[in-house]
Amino acid sequence: MLIGFSVKNFRSIRDEAFLSLEASxxxxxxxxxxxxxxxxxxxxTNILPTAAIYGANASGKxxxxxxxxxxxxxxxxxxxxxxNPIARYQPFLLDNKALSMPTVFSIEFAIPQDFDEGSxxxxxxxxxPLARYTYTFSYSATEGIVDEKLVGYLxxxxxxxxxxxxxxxxxxxxxGSSSFPISxxxxxxxxxxxxxxxxxxxxxxxxxxxxxxxICDWFQSGLFVMDNSTGAFEPYSAEILxxxxxxxxxxxxxxxxxxxxxxxISDVDVRHVKNDIPPELAGLLSEDFKxxxxxxxxxxVRFVHQGMGEQTNIPxxxxxxxxxxxxxxxxxxxxxxxTLAVDEIDSSLHPDLANxxxxxxxxxxxxxxxxxxxxxxxxxxxxxxxxxxxDEFWFTRKxxxxxxxxxxxxxxxxxxxxxxxxxxxxxxYAGIPNVTPGFGLSAD
Numbered sequence: 001m002l003i004g005f006s007v008k009n010f011r012s013i014r015d016e017a018f019l020s021l022e023a024s025x026x027x028x029x030x031x032x033x034x035x036x037x038x039x040x041x042x043x044x045t046n047i048l049p050t051a052a053i054y055g056a057n058a059s060g061k062x063x064x065x066x067x068x069x070x071x072x073x074x075x076x077x078x079x080x081x082x083x084n085p086i087a088r089y090q091p092f093l094l095d096n097k098a099l100s101m102p103t104v105f106s107i108e109f110a111i112p113q114d115f116d117e118g119s120x121x122x123x124x125x126x127x128x129p130l131a132r133y134t135y136t137f138s139y140s141a142t143e144g145i146v147d148e149k150l151v152g153y154l155x156x157x158x159x160x161x162x163x164x165x166x167x168x169x170x171x172x173x174x175x176g177s178s179s180f181p182i183s184x185x186x187x188x189x190x191x192x193x194x195x196x197x198x199x200x201x202x203x204x205x206x207x208x209x210x211x212x213x214x215i216c217d218w219f220q221s222g223l224f225v226m227d228n229s230t231g232a233f234e235p236y237s238a239e240i241l242x243x244x245x246x247x248x249x250x251x252x253x254x255x256x257x258x259x260x261x262x263x264x265i266s267d268v269d270v271r272h273v274k275n276d277i278p279p280e281l282a283g284l285l286s287e288d289f290k291x292x293x294x295x296x297x298x299x300x301v302r303f304v305h306q307g308m309g310e311q312t313n314i315p316x317x318x319x320x321x322x323x324x325x326x327x328x329x330x331x332x333x334x335x336x337x338x339t340l341a342v343d344e345i346d347s348s349l350h351p352d353l354a355n356x357x358x359x360x361x362x363x364x365x366x367x368x369x370x371x372x373x374x375x376x377x378x379x380x381x382x383x384x385x386x387x388x389x390x391d392e393f394w395f396t397r398k399x400x401x402x403x404x405x406x407x408x409x410x411x412x413x414x415x416x417x418x419x420x421x422x423x424x425x426x427x428x429y430a431g432i433p434n435v436t437p438g439f440g441l442s443a444d
Contacts, residue, residue, distance in 0.1 A: 001021075001035060001037070001047055001109060001110050001111075001130075001222075001337070001339060001370055001372060002021055002047075002107070002108075002109050002223065002339040002372055002374075003020075003021055003022060003039070003042075003047060003108040003109055003110060003132070004018065004019060004020045004021060004022065004107070004108045005018075005019050005067075005068055005071075005106070005107050005108070006018040006019070006104075006105075006106045006107075007064070007067035007068075007071075007103070007104065007105055007106075008103065008104040009091050009092050009098050009101050009102065009103045009104065010063065010066075010067045010070070010090060010091070010092070010103050010105075011060075011063045011066065011067075011090050011092065012058075012060045012063050012092065012398070012402070012403065012404040013060060013063055013064070013067065013092065013403065013404045013406075014092035014094075014095055014098055014401070014403035014404070015403065015405075016104070017060075017064060017067075017404060017405070017406040018406070019051060019053075019064065019374070019394065019406065020408075021047050021048045021051055021372065021374075022042075022045055022046075022047065022048070023045070023046040023047060023048050023389070023391060024391040024410060025044075026391075026410075027389050027390050027391050027410075027416075028416075029389055029390070029416055030362070030387055030388070030389050031046075032364065033049055033362045033363070033364070033387060033389070034046035034047065034048065034049070035047040035048070035049055035370040035372075037110065037129075037130050037370065038127075038128075038129040038130065039110045039129065039130045039132050039153075040110075040129050040130065040131055040132050040153040040154065040155060040156055041132050041153035041156055041157075041158065042110075042132060043156075047110075047370075047372075048372070048389070048391065048392050049361045049362055049367060049370065049371070049372050049373065050358060050361050050362060050372065050373045050374070050375070050388065050392050051372075051373075051374045051375075051392055051393075051394060052358075052375060052376075052377060052382065052383070052388065052392055052393050052394065053374070053375070053376045053377075053394045053395070053396060053406075054376070054377060054378070054380070054383070054393070054394070054395050054396075054424065054431055055376075055395050055396030055397060055431045055432075056396075056397065056398075056431065056432055056433035057378075057433065058398075059396040059397050059398055059404060059431065060396040060398065060404025060405075060406070061343070061376040061396050062343050062344075062376065063404060064376075064396070064404075064406060065225055065341050065342075065343050065374070065376065067105065068223075068225050068341055068374075069225035069227065069341075070088060070105070071105040071107060072219050072223055072225060074088075074105075074137075074195065074198070075135075075195065075197060075198060075215075075216060075219045076198070076216060076219055076220060077198060089103060089139065089140060089141040090103070091103060091140075092403060094401055094402045094403070095401060095403075100140070100142070101140065102138040102139055102140040102143065102146045102147075103138060103139060103140065104136070104137075104138040104147075105136065105137055105138070106134065106135070106136040107134070107135055107136075108132065108133070108134045109132070109133055109218060109222070109223075109339075110130035110131065110132045110133075111130060111131060111133070111214070111218050111222065112128065112130060112131070113128065113129070113130070113131045113154065131152060131153060131154050132152065132153040133150065133151065133152045133153070133215060134149075134150075134151045134152075135149070135150050135151075135197065135215065136148070136149050137149075137195060139193075143166055143192075144166070144191075144192030144193050145164070145166070145192060145193065145194070145195065146165070146166045147163075147164060147165050147166070148162075148163070148164040148195060148196055148197070149162070149163045149164070150162055150163075150180070150196075150197065150211075150215065152211075159177070159179060160177060161176075161177055161179055161180035161211055162174070162175060162176045162177060162180045162182060162196055162208075163175050164196055166192075172192070174187055174190070174196070176208065179207060179211065180200075180207065180208045180211055180212075181205050181207055181208055182196070182205075182208065183205060186199070186200075186205075196212075197212050197215060197216065198212075198216070199212075200212035201213055201216045221336065221338065222336070222337075222338045222339060223338065223339050223341075224329060224332070224333065224338060224339070224340050224341065225341040226325075226326075226329050226340065226341065226342045226343065228343050228344065228347075235299075236325070236328045236329060237254055237301075237324050237325055237327050237328030237329075238270055238299060238301050238328075239328075240254060240328045240331070240332075241254060241255075241268065241269060241270045241301075242270040242299060246328070246331070246332065247335060249331070249335050250328065250331035250332055250335060253327065253330070253331035253334070253335075254268065254324070254327040254328055254331055255267065255268060257323070257327045257330075257331075258303075258320075258323065258324060258327065261323055261353060262353075263317075263319070263320050263323070264305050264306050264307070265303050265304065265305055265306070265320070266304050266305065266306045267303075267304040268301065268302065268303050268304065268324065269301075269302050269304075270299055270300065270301055270302065271299075271300050271302050272297035272298065272299055272300075273297065273298050273300055274297065274298075301324070303316055303320070303324075317348075318348040319348040319349055319350070319353075321348075322347060322348045322349060323349065323353070326342070326345075326357065329342070330357065330360065333361075333371040333372075333373070334360065334361075334366065334367055334369070334371050335369070336369065336371070337369030337370050337371050338371055338372075339371070339372040339373075339374065340371065340372065340373050340374070341373075341374040341375070342373065342374070342375045342376075343375075343376050344376055344377065344378070345357065345358070345373075345375040345376070345377055345382075346377045346378060346379040346382060351379050351381035351382060354377070354379065354382055355381070355382055355385050358373060358375070358382065358385060358387075358388070359385065359387050361373040362385075362387040362388065363387070380421045380424055380425055381421065383419075383420040383421040383424060384419060384420065384421045390409055390410065390414055390416075390420070391408065391409070391410050393408065393409035393420060394406060394407065394408050394409065395407055395408075395409070395424075395429055395430065395431035396431060397430050397431050409429060412428065412429055
């Protein structure tokens with residue numbers, strides 16, 4: 001489970017932005033929704049199942065989730081022109097000083113102590129304390145990876161597995177430990193654009209590789225950031241229905257969600273159809289391409305609608321497509337107890353439907369494994385979800401320099417029965433656009 005995440009000098013984020021999922025003991029409402037696992041080094045701390053991020057357009061909500069995705073992608077990649085973190089160095093551009101400063105990512109999470117490659121975290125002893133890890137790295141375009149550090153709590157005391165630091169003279173200090181030995185050969189192979197964690201995920205000493213894979217497995221299967229840029233019909237949910245990935249639980253979840261969302265859909269499945277090449281294109285393609293195309297099938301998502309003999313040729317609304325895309329990610333998170341981040345969860349969805357999706361993570365009966373949902377939204381109707389707590393709301397705004405600031409609702413005095421939506425709309429917590437009436441006609 002995710003405990004906290006921070007980022008500095010990334011796109012619109014200049015100073016550190018820190019998102020915490022630790023529950024506040026001050027708030028007493030909806031304690032039944034909290035994830036109450038025992039976490040080593042965090043005695044008595046509960047974890048929040050959701051975090052909602054609101055703010056004006058272009059205030060940095062999407063950037064925060066993009067940073068989380070960037071860190072995940074960097075950890076799961078080795079050096080290369082298209083996937084290493086250095087190639088995607090994106091500092092804050094409106095401050096000349098920031099252009100020469102590193103981007104910094106830091107994440108804190110907890111996993112079962114026996115979580116290892118190929119093991120199922122859901123089968124771990126629910127009463128056993130979770131190990132806690134903090135992983136940090138920074139990089140810049142000119143220096144490469146500047147710092148990297150992995151600290152774990154396998155008991156109540158912290159243990160530093162390895163640390164890395166680039167000195168002012170350009171040399172790099174790289175120190176392992178008895179739990180994470182780093183050989184002299186590995187020191188020569190780990191370049192300035194290669195993360196130690198990513199390197200040892202692939203090869204190295206048995207001890208170090210075991211630890212690295214344990215951490216990387218969480219990034220791989222315990223943390224997901226839904227990418228809206230791939231379009232409405234990204235294949236994830238379709239691949240689950242097709243049996244290419246997922247489980248029977250996930251396939252049943254997708255079908256049930258689509259049936260009961262009041263969209264008029266009675267079923268959804270995947271069909272494979274022959275890949276026919278139109279005659280007008282056949283002459284433009286090579287023989288090898290045509291042979292490959294003809295021998296491959298096209299996967300099509302088929303929605304069955306109620307009424308008139310259950311029609312299948314009705315164009316789907318944007319909301320239906322969006323719901324289908326979300327369904328697979330939600331099913332996977334709820335079954336595995338993973339952390340899911342979704343940008344604009346309310347996009348094209350009725351607020352009642354979006355609220356019910358959020359509530360799936362807030363009820364123990366629908367979220368027994370402690371899955372988490374981090375989401376951004378614009379629709380303020382979602383703020384009055386009776387199952388959410390005051391410490392689950394965050395806001396973004398930009399300062400005078402155009403830099404994103406992230407801050408929690410807990411910075412303000414909010415009474416337990418006070419409408420968060422009303423306070424936000426009234427400007428009590430900032431994070432709303434300052435729009436001039438008739439702004440499209442304004443000359444200034």
